[in-house]
Amino acid sequence: MEVPKHILITGASRGLGRALAEHFIHRGDFVYGCSRSDQTLDAENYCHFKANISSESDISEMFSKLRKQTKYLDALINNAGIASMNAFALTPLESFTKIFATNVQGTFLCCQKALGLLKKSANPRIINMTTVAVPFQLEGESIYASSKSAVETMTRILAKEYGSFGITCNAIGPSPIATDLIRGVAIDKIQNLVNQQAIKKMATADDVINLADFFLRPESGMISGQIVYLGGVS
């Protein structure tokens, strides 16, 4: 039987983060989740931290509390993210700042603060989240896609820097999934996007969970610095 893992998931209260948290909770792992909202998941093996991922003080406080809960972390899943659709020329600076603060700065801070706990694990893993909006270079998604481009580069460089601690760092780029992140995007736009994929169908949370499971397996210790998109997008 596999030893339960200690896993931190950011943005765990809804969407993909919640689906990932529920999966690992069900599997018997110890899951630590955070979100801006109060705890919405209730399980013996779940611990929630209320934290805004774009706030350095919130993240520092969360990791201080986390170190009192566990001596090590097997995986950090940087799932928290925000998106915004707008024409580049009309995008307010406030949107740019908010998106980069959450998607890039939040991932940066969590990867940095988690190092001490991760390096004490036998098979430490970091999974970051990106998007097919990067390779598709989607119009109207310039700031969101740019932020995820930064996350992809960070993932590849971190794979090298943290490699000496045995930490692998990879990123998952989901193709369109029906989550809050794409609510409000016109159906024909989504369908048009799906039609450009090698596998022309919407993804599900289970597709992301499958890939996360793969990265987290002890046997995946040689896989690092990889950006894997769903739907056959490359």
Place this chain on the structure above:
Amino acid sequence: MTNDDIQKIIFDALAMANNGREADSQIPLSTETQLYGTGGHLDSMGLVSFLVDIEESLQDSGIYISLSDERAMSQQNSPFRDVQSLSGFIVQLIGEN
């Protein structure tokens, strides 16, 4: 936090680093121990790991300082060269905090 407290945190972090090292490459727990640079026991990633452990111990005592800021990296006499210089550097940072 006294000098002795800080030295204990440094020695604890060195002991943690020793956990992952072979018996013949253990780092001595002494104020004279060379840490980084010529004659130092730590390579660059070893230093990163060591500083992270110290920062976390300090945070657990409610002290939030960054040991690896640009000033430390650019100082001619690196504060990371031995235990004594690192201890003095931490005292200085806490004083400024």
